[in-house]
Amino acid sequence: MRCLFSPYVALARSATPLRFFAQHRKSLTRYPPSVLSNRWGQPLVVAQEQGDHSRSHRRFGRNSLGSRRMPHPKLFRVALAVVMGLMLGGIELSALLAAPPVRPPRLTAFSPPSTDLHSPKRTHPPHLPTSRPFPSVPHQALPLHTNAPTLRSLPTTRPTTFVTHAEQTQFRESVDPSSVMPYYRRLAQTSPYIHIEQIGQTDHGSPLELVVVSKHPDAHRARRPPKDHVILFVLNGIHAGEVCGIDATQMLVRDLLLRMNDPTQLNHLTFVTIPVFNLGGHARFHPYNRVNQEGPARMGFRANARGYNLNRDFTKADTANMRSFYKAFHRWSPHILIDNHTTNGADYQYPMTYLISELPNVAAPLRRWVGQELKPYLAKEMKALGYPICPYVMYKKGDELKSGILRGVPPPRFSTGYGELFNTITLLSEAHMLKDFRTRVMATYHLMRHTLEYANQHAATLRKARILADRQSTQSKRYVLHWRRTEKSRPVEFLGYAYKRTQGTASGGRWIQYDRTRPVTFTLPFFDDIVPARTIDIPTGYLIPRAWYDVITRLQANRIQITRLTKPTRFRVQQAFLSQPRWVSRPYEGRMLLTSFQTRWITREYLAQKGDVWVSTRQPFVRYILEMLEPEAQDSFLRWGFFQTIFQQKEYFSPYLFEKTAQQLLEKAPILRKKYQEKLQKEPAFASDALRRLQYLYKRSPYHERDLNRYPIVRILQTLPEIRLR
Numbered sequence: 001m002r003c004l005f006s007p008y009v010a011l012a013r014s015a016t017p018l019r020f021f022a023q024h025r026k027s028l029t030r031y032p033p034s035v036l037s038n039r040w041g042q043p044l045v046v047a048q049e050q051g052d053h054s055r056s057h058r059r060f061g062r063n064s065l066g067s068r069r070m071p072h073p074k075l076f077r078v079a080l081a082v083v084m085g086l087m088l089g090g091i092e093l094s095a096l097l098a099a100p101p102v103r104p105p106r107l108t109a110f111s112p113p114s115t116d117l118h119s120p121k122r123t124h125p126p127h128l129p130t131s132r133p134f135p136s137v138p139h140q141a142l143p144l145h146t147n148a149p150t151l152r153s154l155p156t157t158r159p160t161t162f163v164t165h166a167e168q169t170q171f172r173e174s175v176d177p178s179s180v181m182p183y184y185r186r187l188a189q190t191s192p193y194i195h196i197e198q199i200g201q202t203d204h205g206s207p208l209e210l211v212v213v214s215k216h217p218d219a220h221r222a223r224r225p226p227k228d229h230v231i232l233f234v235l236n237g238i239h240a241g242e243v244c245g246i247d248a249t250q251m252l253v254r255d256l257l258l259r260m261n262d263p264t265q266l267n268h269l270t271f272v273t274i275p276v277f278n279l280g281g282h283a284r285f286h287p288y289n290r291v292n293q294e295g296p297a298r299m300g301f302r303a304n305a306r307g308y309n310l311n312r313d314f315t316k317a318d319t320a321n322m323r324s325f326y327k328a329f330h331r332w333s334p335h336i337l338i339d340n341h342t343t344n345g346a347d348y349q350y351p352m353t354y355l356i357s358e359l360p361n362v363a364a365p366l367r368r369w370v371g372q373e374l375k376p377y378l379a380k381e382m383k384a385l386g387y388p389i390c391p392y393v394m395y396k397k398g399d400e401l402k403s404g405i406l407r408g409v410p411p412p413r414f415s416t417g418y419g420e421l422f423n424t425i426t427l428l429s430e431a432h433m434l435k436d437f438r439t440r441v442m443a444t445y446h447l448m449r450h451t452l453e454y455a456n457q458h459a460a461t462l463r464k465a466r467i468l469a470d471r472q473s474t475q476s477k478r479y480v481l482h483w484r485r486t487e488k489s490r491p492v493e494f495l496g497y498a499y500k501r502t503q504g505t506a507s508g509g510r511w512i513q514y515d516r517t518r519p520v521t522f523t524l525p526f527f528d529d530i531v532p533a534r535t536i537d538i539p540t541g542y543l544i545p546r547a548w549y550d551v552i553t554r555l556q557a558n559r560i561q562i563t564r565l566t567k568p569t570r571f572r573v574q575q576a577f578l579s580q581p582r583w584v585s586r587p588y589e590g591r592m593l594l595t596s597f598q599t600r601w602i603t604r605e606y607l608a609q610k611g612d613v614w615v616s617t618r619q620p621f622v623r624y625i626l627e628m629l630e631p632e633a634q635d636s637f638l639r640w641g642f643f644q645t646i647f648q649q650k651e652y653f654s655p656y657l658f659e660k661t662a663q664q665l666l667e668k669a670p671i672l673r674k675k676y677q678e679k680l681q682k683e684p685a686f687a688s689d690a691l692r693r694l695q696y697l698y699k700r701s702p703y704h705e706r707d708l709n710r711y712p713i714v715r716i717l718q719t720l721p722e723i724r725l726r
């Protein structure tokens with residue numbers, strides 16, 4: 001309390017503001033910018049008690065000034081001081097920092113930015129002491145980087161305003177949920193190259209916000225992607241305990257804005273970011289999330305406000321967060337989507353692992369651009385900076401490193417799989433949870449930075465690759481619905497640690513113990529030979545009865561062009577009948593996922609009704625259409641339970657009444673009668689079960705429900721000119 005208000009108390013007493021700031025400059029710069037920067041309208045924030053991180057911040061909004069938390073005898077004087085401080089602070093900070101008193105036209109000169117500030121070649125593995133009072137891993141605390149960016153070392157005319165919270169705290173803390181957006185708002189008041197927009201709601205009830213950084217006016221005035229730019233979209237905090245992307249992106253946006261002051265820099269890039277996607281999870285900012293993770297002091301929680309894992313929600317879109325994301329994703333139509341995470345699982349030397357769009361499921365022009373250009377560049381640059389990267393580590397057998405590492409085509413429920421359906425290159429960054437927070441943030445920062453630099457420099461080739469990919473998608477005749485990994489592998493070098501199994505005293509289990517003092521370069525089999533397992537002919541389109549509006553709205557939200565029939569129309573179609581359905585035994589991500597079923601396709605004439613929806617497959621996002629509407633696709637709407645009602649019979653008969661109807665049926669249908677009699681002779685158990693006999697006949701009667709087990713979306717087989725829609 002005293003720390004917060006004492007400068008203003010002194011200010012109230014001092015003769016001139018300038019003299020006051022000359023006297024108190026030191027004490028002002030001691031506080032995080034959020035304490036002093038209320039000229040921009042954000043709440044005052046102050047540490048309540050040093051070291052009490054679990055409730056370390058208490059907000060003093062303007063309404064709370066003079067509350068009973070204030071020392072009563074000094075109430076008037078302190079309130080006066082605060083009011084004067086609020087009035088004069090902006091002016092005086094500006095005087096102190098040699099900046100104009102009103103909103104400056106642009107962010108000026110941290111120079112040089114990014115690399116020199118943050119990228120000295122690191123030695124690793126360094127391990128910071130975690131600020132959490134209950135250390136999760138019992139390894140030794142090592143000293144901080146000596147070349148860390150600190151208040152003193154940052155060459156800037158505005159020493160405190162744009163230093164991020166992580167930087168200020170020497171990477172012991174991640175930015176508090178209430179301070180994420182105020183930081184961007186301060187940047188937005190300073191530079192013409194950034195704007196912030198609300199894109200929709202979240203399950204948490206807070207609006208989802210998007211930060212757009214670009215030198216092109218279209219990106220800000222028209223809020224659309226500039227034609228000659230590449231668009232890079234960064235998603236942070238989808239798992240809100242994995243916070244390094246949140247802090248790294250604050251630093252990156254600041255440094256991008258600085259570089260944009262140079263007319264030769266970043267002229268072909270629009271950078272778009274959702275600073276925190278899982279706002280509900282981030283609101284659970286706490287020291288006791290992510291038990292195995294090495295800091296920071298506090299972090300968010302994995303699931304969102306309604307318990308959904310957002311990184312399983314990209315296709316079913318059960319959350320308001322995802323529906324808001326759709327708007328942003330499709331408006332900006334990014335060439336590259338980066339989704340920042342922190343790992344779980346094994347220990348190894350790499351501070352960063354990743355997945356990138358390079359497997360055969362990705363359209364060839366994009367796959368080539370990634371495999372031959374971006375990926376080798378990232379690997380080289382990250383290694384040179386001391387952050388060697390490696391593909392995401394998933395062992396073939398449990399926790400056994402020597403069994404090898406697997407790759408696989410990511411299902412569309414994940415950001416990686418979803419983006420690829422729209423010919424967006426996806427890059428999943430997984431900073432390693434056991435590296436100190438500084439290392440994780442910096443590795444994330446540099447991976448993003450190098451990706452955007454390369455994309456900016458090679459904008460023309462990337463844009464061309466995407467246009468070609470869209471064209472290929474639109475023209476393709478066949479589609480691989482399922483991929484499989486073969487047993488073929490190739491040897492790769494892997495920077496791991498020596499390990500052994502020891503018996504734990506708490507559980508008695510034998511677990512792997514990695515020895516971080518003994519780095520070892522293993523040669524491991526890498527299983528990345530992915531081949532088609534099932535390929536289908538792409539139908540000319542699909543027909544969706546209008547009753548399935550929850551599916552139709554999701555298609556529309558994903559910019560799929562649909563046509564509503566204006567009158568009843570006949571089609572020649574293929575329809576699937578499903579049998580032997582099996583579901584998960586417990587709800588998975590809020591739904592009873594359909595794990596397996598048998599499919600029988602029939603070809604028939606189909607009379608579609610007015611208002612039903614026809615979806616052509618001759619459009620660039622055809623991969624999304626196929627993955628969602630083909631019943632057997634791994635993340636189809638059917639699998640996610642959008643059509644559960646088709647599996648339940650709704651009407652039944654009363655045996656004492658249906659007996660007579662069954663008799664009439666047998667009399668009028670000689671073929672059925674013959675089959676029925678054969679069955680009675682062959683199956684004594686059937687013959688002796690009166691109810692089963694009636695059920696057999698009911699199923700073959702015209703009263704039986706036609707829609708039972710019938711997948712309601714049909715494939716259209718006609719070519720386009722044959723379809724008369726109007």
Ligand SMILES: [Zn+2]
Pocket residue numbers: 239242341342
């Ligand atoms: Zn994650």
